[in-house]
Amino acid sequence: MLFRGTLISQLKYKCAWYGKKLIIIDPKNTSRICHECKQKNHEFNSLSQSEWLAARKWACPNCHAHLDGDVNAAKNILAKGLETLA
Helix, strand or coil: CCCHHHHHHHHHHHHHHHCCCCCCCCCCCCCCECCCCCCECHHHCCCCHHHHHHCCEEECCCCCCEEEHHHHHHHHHHHHHHHHHC
16 A cells, blocks of 8 residues: 555656646545535534544535535535646
8 A cells, every 4th residue: 555655756756757737635624615605514513523524415504505525525625626727
């Protein structure tokens, strides 16, 4: 199994080889921030990390969007990556 630093080094090398840019995104809170309204769900503050990660689907208390935790996180990570390209 590769360590994170080794994996990133290999990805940087491959990106340089193919003329691509590697964008590394900190995934912190990406599943707790609504991708629709960009507001953090403060209802998760009282839960442990394992408890709020176990909440697979939730409704945003701000805009009432119905969210799947993994899909929501993926959309937030994609948006952060695209912001760095702009």
